[in-house]
Amino acid sequence: MSRIYAVGIGPGGQEYMTQEAFQVLKQVDIIAGYTVYVDLIRERYPDKAFFTTPMKKEIERCRWAVERAREGQSVAMICSGDAGVYGMAGLLFELAQQYDDMEVEVVSGITAAISGAAVLGAPIGHDFCLISLSDLLTPWELIEKRLRCAGEGDFAICLYNPRSKKRDDYLRKACDILLRYKAPETVCGWVRNIGREGEEYRVLTLGELGAEPIDMFTTVFIGSATTRVMNGRMITPRGYEKHEDTYFRRNDGE
Amino acid sequence: MSRIYAVGIGPGGQEYMTQEAFQVLKQVDIIAGYTVYVDLIRERYPDKAFFTTPMKKEIERCRWAVERAREGQSVAMICSGDAGVYGMAGLLFELAQQYDDMEVEVVSGITAAISGAAVLGAPIGHDFCLISLSDLLTPWELIEKRLRCAGEGDFAICLYNPRSKKRDDYLRKACDILLRYKAPETVCGWVRNIGREGEEYRVLTLGELGAEPIDMFTTVFIGSATTRVMNGRMITPRGYEKHEDTYFRRNDGE
Numbered sequence: 379m380s381r382i383y384a385v386g387i388g389p390g391g392q393e394y395m396t397q398e399a400f401q402v403l404k405q406v407d408i409i410a411g412y413t414v415y416v417d418l419i420r421e422r423y424p425d426k427a428f429f430t431t432p433m434k435k436e437i438e439r440c441r442w443a444v445e446r447a448r449e450g451q452s453v454a455m456i457c458s459g460d461a462g463v464y465g466m467a468g469l470l471f472e473l474a475q476q477y478d479d480m481e482v483e484v485v486s487g488i489t490a491a492i493s494g495a496a497v498l499g500a501p502i503g504h505d506f507c508l509i510s511l512s513d514l515l516t517p518w519e520l521i522e523k524r525l526r527c528a529g530e531g532d533f534a535i536c537l538y539n540p541r542s543k544k545r546d547d548y549l550r551k552a553c554d555i556l557l558r559y560k561a562p563e564t565v566c567g568w569v570r571n572i573g574r575e576g577e578e579y580r581v582l583t584l585g586e587l588g589a590e591p592i593d594m595f596t597t598v599f600i601g602s603a604t605t606r607v608m609n610g611r612m613i614t615p616r617g618y619e620k621h622e623d624t625y626f627r628r629n630d631g632e
Numbered sequence: 633m634s635r636i637y638a639v640g641i642g643p644g645g646q647e648y649m650t651q652e653a654f655q656v657l658k659q660v661d662i663i664a665g666y667t668v669y670v671d672l673i674r675e676r677y678p679d680k681a682f683f684t685t686p687m688k689k690e691i692e693r694c695r696w697a698v699e700r701a702r703e704g705q706s707v708a709m710i711c712s713g714d715a716g717v718y719g720m721a722g723l724l725f726e727l728a729q730q731y732d733d734m735e736v737e738v739v740s741g742i743t744a745a746i747s748g749a750a751v752l753g754a755p756i757g758h759d760f761c762l763i764s765l766s767d768l769l770t771p772w773e774l775i776e777k778r779l780r781c782a783g784e785g786d787f788a789i790c791l792y793n794p795r796s797k798k799r800d801d802y803l804r805k806a807c808d809i810l811l812r813y814k815a816p817e818t819v820c821g822w823v824r825n826i827g828r829e830g831e832e833y834r835v836l837t838l839g840e841l842g843a844e845p846i847d848m849f850t851t852v853f854i855g856s857a858t859t860r861v862m863n864g865r866m867i868t869p870r871g872y873e874k875h876e877d878t879y880f881r882r883n884d885g886e
Contacts, residue, residue, distance in 0.1 A: 386746075388740075392651060393651045394651075394652055394740065395650060395651060396642065396649060396650055397646065397648075400651065401647070436872055437872055461750075461754075462746065462749045462750055463746065464758070465754075465757070467750075467753070467754040468753075468867050468868065468869045468870055471753055471863070472869065472872075474863065475863045482753075484749070485750065486642075486648065486742045486747050486749075486750045487742075488742065488746075489746065492640075492716065492717070492740045492743065492746075493740050495714075495716040495717075495738070495740075496721075496739065496740045499716075499722075499736075500715075500716045500719075500721040500738065502716060502717060502762075503716060503718065503719070503721060504718070504770070505761070505763045505770075507760070507782075507785075507787065508756075508759060508760055509759045510758075515870055515872060516871055524787060527781040527782065527785030527787070531778040531782065532774070532777075533761065533781070608725045608726060608728075608729045609728065609729045611725060611736075613725045613726065615722045615726065616722055616769055617770060618691055618726075
């Protein structure tokens with residue numbers, strides 16, 4: 379039985395990796411991944427072989443890694459965030475099933491919806507949807523439909539890939555769709571360079587969000603009807619306060 | 633400035649905690665939390681003070697912790713999974729804003745949608761919704777509406793709190809709603825005791841899911857129209873294969 383590891387490294391810094399991920403990377407022979415992510419961790423593993431390919435070369439990268447694993451080498455494919463959320467885990471399973479005896483082991487990581495939420499406060503403290511605005515692999519019509527359904531269901535929403543050079547107006551288009559269902563005052567937020575140098579965030583309204591200077595290193599959060607600003611942070615309450623009015627009033631000084 | 637930490641410990645085992653979470657818990661004076669979760673980590677920190685309360689005592693627990701932090705003690709409130717996903721982070725922000733100088737720092741953890749997905753394969757490899765079936769704090773009508781919208785948008789769906797003693801038929805009701813939008817053959821899966829002793833999982837269809845013997849320690853996944861079974865695992869592809877037909881065909885032996 380051959381095995382390949384799909385490892386989520388979280389937002390980048392070693393402190394955000396799980397100890398399981400750290401141990402798996404320490405023990406493998408080869409670490410493969412997208413050039414930018416491998417560069418984030420390369421210095422921590424000076425004795426490893428690395429294999430990197432640029433974006434849009436994911437299949438070649440995964441095929442190469444699966445072939446090395448079949449030869450008996452110990453290989454980890456790293457992904458930023460979690461390998462199972464818009465990561466390489468699914469593709470590795472697809473490639474692995476072409477062989478008799480290839481197993482994929484997914485090692486969890488902190489995806490940007492989680493790490494970005496921690497920076498903003500608690501924007502996804504209740505039911506939420508995660509939607510990617512990238513139409514490289516998904517028809518834009520399906521993305522629009524999911525935005526409409528997420529808006530109609532009053533979900534909190536986390537948007538990945540909110541903008542790129544070729545897709546300059548997708549965030550504005552998404553906001554326009556959501557404004558059919560959500561009030562312009564709906565609390566929103568974004569985080570750039572989560573857990574990395576230059577980390578910044580802003581809390582704002584859905585009415586303002588579409589015009590923000592947001593890039594591909596930014597994760598966007600759109601509140602539900604219950605989302606509030608508290609001390610400058612974005613909070614979607616789970617609902618305890620509704621059931622404990624007396625308790626909260628007493629402590630508000632009433 | 634006083635500070636309190638909201639720390640996600642992941643599914644339980646130390647290897648699934650981030651190194652940041654491990655360090656924060658090592659450095660605080662007091663670890664507070666739900667009795668069951670504190671018992672998962674108590675042995676790792678023999679020199680700490682612990683404060684635990686049972687379920688439905690979340691406000692008292694958080695209030696107590698915030699008051700200790702105000703007195704200058706170093707306090708971490710732990711949550712299973714991530715503190716920002718149906719956890720205590722939001723409640724701590726609500727309580728902290730009643731004081732002038734209280735800061736909440738959220739330390740990310742692996743939520744069950746991520747850790748459960750790793751066990752099943754890659755069920756949330758594309759856009760997905762996270763919905764809790766608990767109506768303790770949320771009206772059932774809103775839960776139903778979100779299920780309908782998630783179904784209509786063809787999201788992959790992860791369900792938290794799929795069943796409890798008092799809510800014996802909620803998973804069946806949820807499946808009945810989703811069957812209006814999704815085919816009975818839709819690939820589904822569940823994972824029980826993720827990352828703990830007795831971990832088990834099953835891959836099955838939406839038509840079968842409602843009758844499964846699922847408890848409150850189980851996380852449920854419902855596929856989108858593209859979700860497939862591969863080598864017994866549940867995979868929602870990101871869509872690479874559609875764009876690389878030649879590549880995949882060649883490697884299928886054609």
